[in-house]
Amino acid sequence: MNAFILGNPEKCIGCKACEIACSVAHLDISVVKANEMNIPFISRLNLVRTSAATMPVQCRQCEDAPCANVCSVGAIVHKDNCNIVLEEKCIGCKECMLACPFGMLEMQPKSAQGEMEFQAGLKVESINGEQQKAYVVMQKCDLCTGRAEGPACIEVCPANAFVIVNSEFIRRNLNQKRISSAQEIAKCRYIRNS
Amino acid sequence: MADKNQGNIKIDIELCTGCRRCAEVCPVDAIEGNDGSSQSINIDKCVMCGQCIQICSAYASVFEEYPTSREKKLLERNLPETLTEPLFAAYSIGDLPKVKEALANSAKFTMVQCAPAVRVSIAEEFGMPLGSLVPGKLAAALRQLGFNKIYDTNFAADLTIMEEGSELVQRITEGGTLPMFTSCCPAWVKFVEREYPELIPHLSSCKSPQQMAGTMFKTYGAEKDSIEPENIFSIAIMPCTCKKFEAERPEMNTSGYQDVDAVLTVRELAYLIKEVGIDFNSLLESSFDKPLSMYSGAGHLFCATGGVMEAAIRTAYEMITEEPISDVNIQYVRGGQGIRRGVVKAGDLKVKTVVVSGLKNVVPILEEIKQGDADFHFMEVMTCPVGCVSGGGQPKMLLPKDNDISFKNRISSTYRHYEDQIYRKSHENPEIKAIYQKFLGEPLGQKSHHLLHTEYTPRREGK
Amino acid sequence: MGIQLNSFVLADPKKCIGCKVCEVACAVAHRSEELKTVGNMDVPIMPRLYLVRIADVTMPIQCRHCEDAPCANICPVSAITQIDNKIIINEEKCIGCKSCMIACPFGAIELAAAYKEGRPILQNLLTLNSEDEFIHKQSAVASKCDLCIDRSNGPACIEACPRQALSYENVKMEKKRRNAEIVSKTGATIKNFMV
Structure with missing residues (x-):
């Protein structure tokens, strides 16, 4: 069963520390260097405020992921209980963005060592003349796979507003709910008349 | 063991x-x-x-x-x-590993036997209707699995009737221990040995058809195919889980070799057929191998409650009266779970019989015997609800509520298959006549007694 | 008259012995072909009701078909709807995001590997990340009690229970029955205190 990270709107204070932690965690250079190079923050989760709630949202790692099942180049694959993006395969067609019912996906410029990776063929023409275009690829929550401390957003949150929903969590959660339901029914004298 | x-x-x-x-x-x-x-x-x-x-x-x-x-x-x-x-x-x-090993070992000559109840149930494991009758497909599947000889427990059931019928007649006419009990159900035998050891003399000394077949494989069958008995691996396909226990009884080696080396339940045989990738449903029908496979309808009836009794009555009647029985179909012994009593007139003799299906039902009758109140001659006992068709090694229903319909269908297939047989009486089976002529001599004779009869072990002090 | 409420199946913990026949019957009832023997059960049993066994209670738990179903209200793809007074998951629409499993307060929804006629249903394009071959991932969808909507005899669990511990709860009828009962009792004894 895939795992995913779920924010708790009851606890979230809307500080956006998670967004910053996410972008830092996905840098392949130091924060200092990134700052010197003036690289923008690119977070894979978004803090969303509505009149009903404030909470961060990120990829739910659906079992039958619509994003992957619409991708015509096979750039979204399943690995270690997570759906990951193979950036080198992505062609930026944006069908996945439309397919995701949660709006969790984002297109971002592709970079390595803080440098944008430019396309060989496609150029942008404008009044300023012809310019190189950076690759733009889909990026989404990868559960910080490979990061020893686990997901950066969970680690940084000052309000403890995240849970990681994996098979152990779900098993425990379902069992607890079933047990308390059974206990309530057994306790109620009138639920059964026959 | x-x-x-x-x-x-x-x-x-x-x-x-x-x-x-x-x-x-x-x-x-x-x-x-x-x-x-x-x-x-x-x-x-x-x-x-x-x-x-x-x-x-x-x-x-x-x-x-x-x-x-x-x-x-x-x-x-x-x-x-x-x-x-x-x-x-x-x-x-299970015992599949042993059987697979024997099948893979070219030094072993495998001889397999199938109990009567297997042909009315195995198809269920391949999605066919409950109780489908498939002797031909069963033989074909065993052949494809690579068994060297495909023999039939039904043949040995006829042999059992020859010995057990003779034993009954001898006990009645010469004053042996009566009533006599059938001994083909190993669970029933073990029950007597433990719970009523003082009644052991009532058990027929006949081995069960499984064990008789096993003995014949390693003697008569070995001779026929010129195989050294020690190279024969004898396998029984059974509807029963207790047959595994029976095969391992240490005394079951009167030929000098263990009668049966491995027992597979119907479910285990189905696993093997599936594992090898045989498409059971589309198999072309095959037949069993001669000579240890020819059977009368009487032998086939062993898988249903009352069947051993019916087969035994037909043969015993004709042994006593030396006249053909007027109606081979003895309806009162047939039925479901419970106790059925009856009387058969054979000349001047009135042979009183009891058929018990479901082991729990036998207890009051055994108490009756212990009190000295029993006035009957012969009792058939099968442990499972309606005999071997309802055995513990048969295909398991997903929902126990389907048990009754599966039992009913398997029994009706059993009687249909019985109707299809040329011979209705065990002693009319030509291969049975031949085996006595060529090999065994006569029922209860020295050779047949040595090979086909056994002894029982009290499993606790008499009460 | 008012609205018609959704009925549901409820177990009686006083009768349940924990044999799990209901779970097996549930799995068998949700196969498209009729299966009789265990040997024909070629996929795991994935029931839609779940036996709970704790120190003093033994009973299966299943969907209550909530009038304001949280599972349906959280579903991002509207895969859960009410049909014929039953809350039903459309397995074709479900994307396996598991939101409903978290939302249900009874634990009545499981994630079940998808099979059709004994074979895994594979996803169109989602593959396992592997260097040398494309292995399509098996579909997994939310699964819960549908009150055997396609079965003419009603819920299979009720029929299979050897202790008659499961029953179909029609709460409105039960309410009327209890109302009538208390009126009868009151009517019979009222003269004693309304002097």
Whole structure:
């Protein structure tokens, strides 16, 4: 069963520390260097405020992921209980963005060592003349796979507003709910008349 | 081996939920434990009939984790690792590894026998209607699996009738211990040995058809094919889990070799057929191998309650009167679970018979015998609800409520197949006549007594 | 008259012995072909009701078909709807995001590997990340009690229970019955205190 990270709107204070932690965690250079190079923050989760709630949202790692099942180049694959993006395969067609019912996906410029990776063929023409275009690829929550401390957003949150929903969590959660339901029914004298 | 008696029926404590439905069907109260807790089997009491396996619905859920993995459970149960069916708490230890090894060993000459109840049930494991009659497909499947000789327990059932019928006539006319009990159900035999050891002399000394067939494989069959008996591996396909216990009884080696080397239940044979990739449903019908396969309709009736009695009456009647019986169909012995009493007039003799189906039902009758109140001559006992067609090694219904319809259909197929046979009486089977002429001599003769009869072991002091 | 409420199946913990026949019957009832023997059960048993066994209670738990179903209200793809007074998951629409499993307060929804006629249903394009071959991932969808909507005899669990521990709860009828009962009792004894 895939795992995913779920924010708790009851606890979230809307500080956006998670967004910053996410972008830092996905840098392949130091924060200092990134700052010197003036690289923008690119977070894979978004803090969303509505009149009903404030909470961060990120990829739910659906079992039958619509994003992957619409991708015509096979750039979204399943690995270690997570759906990951193979950036080198992505062609930026944006069908996945439309397919995701949660709006969790984002297109971002592709970079390595803080440098944008430019396309060989496609150029942008404008009044300023012809310019190189950076690759733009889909990026989404990868559960910080490979990061020893686990997901950066969970680690940084000052309000403890995240849970990681994996098979152990779900098993425990379902069992607890079933047990308390059974206990309530057994306790109620009138639920059964026959 | 039997003395070790670890029992081959087990309850997986990780899966058992303690509903105790098995205890309700256990004929010997061998299942012990509190409601809601894992149960255990008292192996001294257990007769290995496998009815607990048939009723158990405590399966291993994919939504739960157990300390022991499915792979390990399959290994513990001797089941193929490719098996996809769900596992239940009550199970029997299988013997497939032994059989696969023998099939793969070119130095071994494999001889397989099939009990009568197998041909009316095995097709169920391949999605065919309950009780489908498939002797031809069964033979074809065994041939494709590579068994060297495909023989039939039904032949040995006819042989059993020759010996047991003669024994009954001898006991009646010469004043032996009466009433005589049938001895083809190993669970019943073990029950007498443990619970009523003082009644052991009542048991017919005849081996069961499985063991008689095994003996003939390694003597007559070995001679026919010029095979050294020690190179023969003898396999029995049975509807029964207790037949495994019977095959391992140490005294079952009167030919000098163990009569039966391995027993597979119907379910195990189906696993093997699936594992090898045989498409059972589209098999072209084949036939069993001569000579140890020809059978009368009487021999085939062994798989239903009353069947041994019916077959024995036909032969005993003609042995006593030396006249053909007026109606071969003896309706009063047929039926379902319970007790059926009746009388057959054979000349001046009135032979009183009792048929018991379901081991629990026999207890009042045994008490009657102990009190000296029994006035009958011959009793057939089958442990399972309606005889071997309802055995513990038969295909297990997903829902126990389907048991009744499966029993009914298997019995009706049994009688249909019986109607199809040329010979209706065991003693008219030409191959039976031949085996006595060429090899055994006469029923109860020296050779047949040595090879086809056995002794019993009291399993506790008489009461 | 008012609205018609959704009925549901409820177990009686006083009768349940924990045999799990209901779970097996549930799995069998949700196969498209009729299966009789265990040997024909070629996929794992994935029931839609779940036996709970704790110290003093044994009973299966299943969907209550809530009038304001949280599972349906959280579903991002509207895969859960009410049909014929039953809350039903459309397995074709479900994307396996598991939101409903978290939302249900009874634990009545499981994630079940998808099979059709004994074979895994594979996803169109989602593959396992592997260097040398494309292995399509098996579909997994939310699964819960549908009150055997396609079965003419009604819920299979009720029929299979050897202790009659499961019953179909029609709460409105039960309410009327209890109303009538209390009126009868009051009517019979009222003269004693309304002097």
